[in-house]
Amino acid sequence: MPSSPAPSRHSLPGRGAALLALSALFFALMGVFIREATFSNVNNETVVFFRNAVGVLFFLPLALTRGLAPLRTARPRAHLKRTFCGLAAMYCYFYALAHLPLTDAMLFSYAAPVFTPLIAWRWLQEPLTRRMLLATAIGFAGVLLVAKPSGALVSGISLIGILASVMAACAFVSIREMSNTEPAYRIVFYFALFSALISALPLLWAWQPLERGQLLLLLGAGLMASLGQLSMSQAYALAPPGLIGPVAYLAIVFGGIIAWLRWDEVPSSASLLGAGLIFAASLTPLLRRSA
Numbered sequence: 001m002p003s004s005p006a007p008s009r010h011s012l013p014g015r016g017a018a019l020l021a022l023s024a025l026f027f028a029l030m031g032v033f034i035r036e037a038t039f040s041n042v043n044n045e046t047v048v049f050f051r052n053a054v055g056v057l058f059f060l061p062l063a064l065t066r067g068l069a070p071l072r073t074a075r076p077r078a079h080l081k082r083t084f085c086g087l088a089a090m091y092c093y094f095y096a097l098a099h100l101p102l103t104d105a106m107l108f109s110y111a112a113p114v115f116t117p118l119i120a121w122r123w124l125q126e127p128l129t130r131r132m133l134l135a136t137a138i139g140f141a142g143v144l145l146v147a148k149p150s151g152a153l154v155s156g157i158s159l160i161g162i163l164a165s166v167m168a169a170c171a172f173v174s175i176r177e178m179s180n181t182e183p184a185y186r187i188v189f190y191f192a193l194f195s196a197l198i199s200a201l202p203l204l205w206a207w208q209p210l211e212r213g214q215l216l217l218l219l220g221a222g223l224m225a226s227l228g229q230l231s232m233s234q235a236y237a238l239a240p241p242g243l244i245g246p247v248a249y250l251a252i253v254f255g256g257i258i259a260w261l262r263w264d265e266v267p268s269s270a271s272l273l274g275a276g277l278i279f280a281a282s283l284t285p286l287l288r289r290s291a
Contacts, residue, residue: 028258030051033218055226116245183237188226
């Protein structure tokens, strides 16, 4: 008896882009919390663990009220693959946040949409159009203008930042791969669960006592990350990563606004121009194709 075909993936780019923009705001707030925590001498191993542990706690009400049925999956290997990509990107990105200027670290992290269309084309055979390539190029140019990269980008630490970008792009595509059978909340739950279990191991030798302020920063970072993951997973379930990926660049704009309000960092004319390019890149893939 032939097996029934898997459900088709959705293609709602408008809704997907809106949800990805919302996730960009949450991730920008997460970056601020993490940076504040690292400034207060919290090590990278602890930051990564709490970011994932809070994600598990975030989904406990769902498990308690609805039982385990909504979380049952027939694709554990796909979730493990997504976890490997996302957790590797997380360790690299958080390390970059602690050792590079904020804009440099964010530049590396949000360069992921540059790699996403190529990985999605190779991995999922998603279409790769000139419009997608143009949008990612425009968006990356905008990121460069906003970030104004310093000399730190040419140091050895830049390899870790580049790896964060590539692994994040792989994580985005793996979400898309599962989206025909796995809802967003299930993808986020298993990512948080597997990541929390794996990231707990380094605490055997890297655990440190936390002060109240440090704990609140870590809890805030975990909450923002969980909301961001949920929004991002739903976004990539609604539209191909290569199509809406440039919207993720908005996190740079949100981060710049928060930095201005929090640390009185006034954006330059180059930053404003870069923000305009980022918005243009976000909208370009959503415009109707010319005849």
